[in-house]
Amino acid sequence: xxxxxxxxxxxxxxxxxxxxxxxxxxxxxxxxxxxxxxxxxxxxxxxxxxxxxxxxxxxxxxxxxxxxxxxxxxxxxxxxxxxxxxxxxxxxxxxxxxxxxxxxxxxxxxxxxxx
Amino acid sequence: xxxxxxxxxxxxxxxxxxxxxxxxxxxxxxxxxxxxxxxxxxxxxxxxxxxxxxxxxxxxxxxxxxxxxxxxxxxxxxxxxxxxxxxxxxxxxxxxxxxxxxxxxxxxxxxxxxxxxxxxx
Numbered sequence: 001x002x003x004x005x006x007x008x009x010x011x012x013x014x015x016x017x018x019x020x021x022x023x024x025x026x027x028x029x030x031x032x033x034x035x036x037x038x039x040x041x042x043x044x045x046x047x048x049x050x051x052x053x054x055x056x057x058x059x060x061x062x063x064x065x066x067x068x069x070x071x072x073x074x075x076x077x078x079x080x081x082x083x084x085x086x087x088x089x090x091x092x093x094x095x096x097x098x099x100x101x102x103x104x105x106x107x108x109x110x111x112x113x114x115x
Numbered sequence: 116x117x118x119x120x121x122x123x124x125x126x127x128x129x130x131x132x133x134x135x136x137x138x139x140x141x142x143x144x145x146x147x148x149x150x151x152x153x154x155x156x157x158x159x160x161x162x163x164x165x166x167x168x169x170x171x172x173x174x175x176x177x178x179x180x181x182x183x184x185x186x187x188x189x190x191x192x193x194x195x196x197x198x199x200x201x202x203x204x205x206x207x208x209x210x211x212x213x214x215x216x217x218x219x220x221x222x223x224x225x226x227x228x229x230x231x232x233x234x235x236x
Binding site: 037043044045047091095102103104105106107108 | 160227228
C-alpha cells in the first residue's frame with residue numbers, strides 16, 4: 001500500500017494567489033515526521049517545511065504553511081502569494097521512527113505559477 | 116546550512132561500462148547516507164542506505180551486485196553502477212544525515228545532493 005498519496009499530479013495557480021497541495025499518509029507508527037520538498041527543473045531537492053507527529057501547532061516557514069490534520073492523516077502544503085519561481089515539482093515525504101532515517105516520498109505534484 | 120555535493124553532475128557512458136558517482140558531505144560527518152533513484156517525472160525511490168564502515172542495506176528489488184555502494188569515510192559514499200545498460204539511465208540523488216543536526220529544524224537533518232544524471236547509450 002502506498003504510504004504517501006498526492007492526488008494532484010499537476011496544479012496551476014495565478015501569481016500572487018495562494019495554493020494548497022494535498023498530501024495524505026499512512027502509518028501505524030506514533031512517532032513520525034512529515035516533510036515537503038521542492039524540486040525545480042535543476043533537480044536539487046530543497047527542503048521547505050517539517051511537521052512532527054507530536055507537534056500541536058501547524059508548521060510555518062515564511063510563505064509556506066502546513067495544514068496538519070492528524071486524525072485525517074493529511075499534511076497539506078499551503079503556499080501563499082505564489083511567485084513565478086515557485087513553479088516546480090513538490091514532494092511530500094514521511095520519516096517513520098521505526099524505520100530510521102530514510103524517507104518515503106509521494107509521487108509529487110507539479111505546480112505551475114501563471115503570470 | 117549543511118552542504119552535500121555529488122560528482123559528476125552529469126555523465127554519459129557506453130553500455131557495458133561502469134560509472135562511479137560520489138556523494139560528499141562538505142561540512143559535517145555523515146554516519147548514514149542514502150541513495151535514491153528518480154525516473155523522469157517520477158518520485159524518488161530509495162535504493163540503499165549506506166552506513167560508514169559497514170555494508171550497505173539495499174531495498175527490495177535493488178541488485179547489490181549491480182549497484183555497488185561504498186561508504187569508506189564519514190564524508191564520502193560512492194555508488195558504482197556496474198556494466199551499465201540503457202535501462203540504468205536515471206537521475207541518482209544522494210542524501211546525508213547529520214547526526215548532530217536537529218533541534219529547532221529537525222526536518223532538514225537529511226541533506227540532499229544536487230543529483231547525477233546518468234545516460235547510458
